[in-house]
Amino acid sequence: MILFDPSALLDFPRYGIQIPALDSRKIRTIEFLRSHPQLSGREREWLHEGFDDTTEPEHLFRVHSRDYAQGFFDEQAADRLKAAFELVNPDGTYNRWNPQSAENPLEELIPSLMKMEAGTWRTGKIALDEGFCHYMGGGAHHGHRDFGHGFCPVNDVAVAIRRLQNEGAVNRVWIIDVDAHKGDGTAAIFRDDDSVRTLSIHMASGWPLDGSLPPSHPSWTPSDIDIPVESGEEQFYLSRLSEGLDRLADSSGPDMAFVLAGVDPWEGDILPSTHLLNLSMEQMIERDRLVYQFLEAQSLPSAWVTAGGYGEDSWRIHSAFLEWVLLRRLT
């Protein structure tokens, strides 16, 4: 039900990257669940620990342009990562990056990145078998066909869906994206594809919709169901999400759903670009339960990924939701 592999974590500090996307978000969630009085000792029932999968260029080619994807496997790898993780400013200075503090050069992050991405596909496979799987990783929804931004080099959910479709495991899929930021890469990748329906509820005017990108930029591509939330409208968030899910239910039945359960809409998130949406802890937990119960009512297998979440405390949201899910499913 939960997929976790320490070797699929990105360990940003090792590469001098100072983005506050901390591996502790995943590690502490697993520690919390392992030490839970009703879950401890029952790990065999709820934890898939470790997997051997990786992402090959051919998997990326189904989503990303050949030139862009191939660059991760040749001498352009470091440049691909610098661009996607936004490590270099236009004036050449560094942004959330201190190469002098790095233990390893940037390009050595690629094997972990490709393993992390493959975990999303593995999560989809487990979800199809077990009905539900939550991966402690994944959700790089700002990955576009031929570029990455917003800390997202490649779009793992899109790659996973194409891989599952190619294997004949699924035909139609829903993507429910409740991260604070709009799922722009996902919307653009599946824009003309009726087999994948996308829903994104996000900050109405936060990055990438903050006006910093020109109107022709693919980040403005609408999702099938876009739910923009203006700053100060938090009290309407859950009802609008519920209405959006009802609209999704009117579309033809899929084989499964992917959920990008980013925890950056939480008021405790520390990334400045999330501060236009400030849901309380209670609203966050209610949000995840709403999506879970919606999919349960549809009898749909669901694969959940962690997506965005920044700072020392964001593990608390995942932990609260997963505690609830596991106790619900195991008892």
Ligand SMILES: [Zn+2]
């Ligand atoms: Zn986000």
